[in-house]
Amino acid sequence: MERVVFTDGACKGNPGPGGWAWAINDEHFASGFGGDTTNQRMELTAAWRAVEALDGAIEVRSDSTYVVNCFNQQWHVGWRRRGWRNSQKQAVANRDLWEPFIDLVLGRRDVRFTWVKGHSGVPMNEFVDQLAVAASGGQGRYVVPDPVASTELIAPVADRDSAGGDRSGGDVDDVIEQHSLF
Secondary structure (H helix, E strand, O other): OOEEEEEEEEEOOOOEEEEEEEEOOOOOEEEEEEEEEOHHHHHHHHHHHHHHHOOOOEEEEEOOHHHHHHHHOOHHHHHHHOOOEOOOOOEOOOHHHHHHHHHHHHHHOOEEEEEOOOOOOOHHHHHHHHHHHHHHOOOOOEEOOOOOOOOOOOEEHHHEOOOOOEOOOOOOOEEEEEOOOO
């Protein structure tokens, strides 16, 4: 049975502090913080984190055409064929996130993507938007590195300074709050 997961990303400024979130319902969700980032990176991170976290067939519903079209219009096929260049022959933005995420999705063969219009009253889309906006303010329980790196737990959020930096001196750029998955 396919589960539906909603994803969203937010950014205060572009670039600026960002947040991402995914949710199956209001009890099963995760959200996180990204330091100096972009909205596109947060949208992509939200979808990636959902696919990483959830086993079995899933439908990712996102208001990001950037994420949805990569798979539904198979942008990734052209990117790879052209040596990670887009149709305008420029380097594909966010390749460091796209490459492993695309490999994960294609390797699973049980993930599909559906676009949903943002800010249109779809309750779960509104919920993940609220989570992502809150996360862009640095709210969350744990600090972990960017999804490109290890997912090892680094430090509780209490170890973050008021500017969102890691007081321990490490390079921390992602906060995750995850609630029970089942």
